[in-house]
Amino acid sequence: MSTEKVILGFLEEVEAWRLLSPQFPSKVGGKPAWLSQKGVPSLSSWSARSVIFQWLFCFRCMRLYRVKIKDEPPSEPYGDYNVLPVSGVKLCWTCGCPGTKTCSRCHFVNYCGKHHQTIHWKHSHKRDCGSQETSGAGKSPFLFPEFELVTEPEEREEKTETQSNETEAIQSNVDETLTDVLAETELDEMALHETEEMKIFQRFKKRIAPEPHQVVRYSRGGLPLWISAEHIPSDEAVPPCSCGSKRVFEFQVMPQLLNSLCVDSTGASIDWGTVAVFTCSRSCSQEDNYSPEFVWKQDFKADQINKDSL
Template identity: 55%
Template structure:
């Protein structure tokens, strides 16, 4: 078991100014609040590896590393595909994660922490005022493709330009206010991601005594059971079932958690199947080993409004592994690694049944 502290993430409504880059937010949905204005991921870098369409921003976690100046400001950005058919069993090609970090003294932010109250000057959009980088009006990702008529609206590609044109830009093109009104058809609902430490589990010494007593009783009962009956009982207590029950027990105290953060710790798996070995986690491009940092929980799906008949945006958990030394990549956003684990078919049926009961 890991002794590394686990921090839980929960969703909370927040005023829009608190979710801007200058506040170094952790958040879900909306557009990314980019940390560094330079070296943003390329347009092809944020495309789904299955369908080729641009991904949309899912969440970001502000995770500075104490005592490491180059990571004084450090944020992890996760993107996912909105095409339900791309979410096949245990396939991670529909999700991506990037890391950005800055020293305390940098060209974008003041040396002192941001104020707790709303700054006097705020606008709806956050222009890349220093780097001059262009962002897509639809998704907030890098976008240098400009509207051929007004030359002011920019997009990450033809797909989002077409969506925006049909939704509103056809009517707005050429007006002074057109470029500040972006289509949010593809974006997830925006919320702040607040964190608090997970409480340590209570001492279960008394429970262990009870388990020992039960084991003695069980042993005497086992001797009297036929072999066929034992096999039938074992079928209902598979390793996969044990892992799933352990997962449910672990999150029971805080069922609304949507993120579990524990850099250098271990993920909480939902299944005994498709668990990565050390060899499955690729090293960073700098050569350093990647370590577990945080995971996205299935509870987040309830807040994303992605339920649909048939195929759907779905996962059991998304485990993020990052460079153990948090290396610098020449001011570039560094691509990190995600392991997507899904529920087994039996678990999925049980989860859906439970959700239906809770909604009644």
């Protein structure tokens, strides 16, 4: 039985100002809270903070960036304005990502592309265009609902050696009996695979049962809690960081998050069983630029479940 320490992440509703960049927020949803203005990538939906790093993860494109946080917090909120205050990077009204396109009528609001311009036009800009006071205001329908991401250590039942040994003994008895029976059939391989699949899914359910609302599991250098026996990456499948160092598991995003994102209402077709994130083992800083890290998505097995039952 593994003893690695896991920190769990939960969603909490807070007032919107607490999620603006001067607060160094750890949050899910809304516009990205950029904490560095250099080489700002195009992504949205997520922003988590450790002591020295910010991670930005987009649920739509499954990309993750890591950036070193400056010592000084920004004094004004970034991202809630049209332009980043220091670097002058223009931001899209709809998604909060860099956008070089500007409304040709009012020359005030920016967009990353035609599609997001259309969303704003239909939402309110058709009315507001020309009035600087209201043009930038309003909540974009493209964004996911916004929450603070709070953490607490996972508490695990202290099992005595004997108890867990007994359970394991019973389990392996069951497995052996099963194996004997199955070996006599022509379907043994398939059935064994299904047994393995069931075991992994049961372990997943059991481990999250005490804290069913967890949306993130953080355990740098630990092991992901896989939801399925299929599509687990080998060591070679995880590419090294661009600095040359090996990447290690850092945290995973849980399927429970999908329920809170109201995915259906934003029209985004996103789904996952779990998403595991692997980051540079040296935590290189890449000169304060946003560095892409590695994301591995594991899906639900079709016959497994509906995730509401988790």
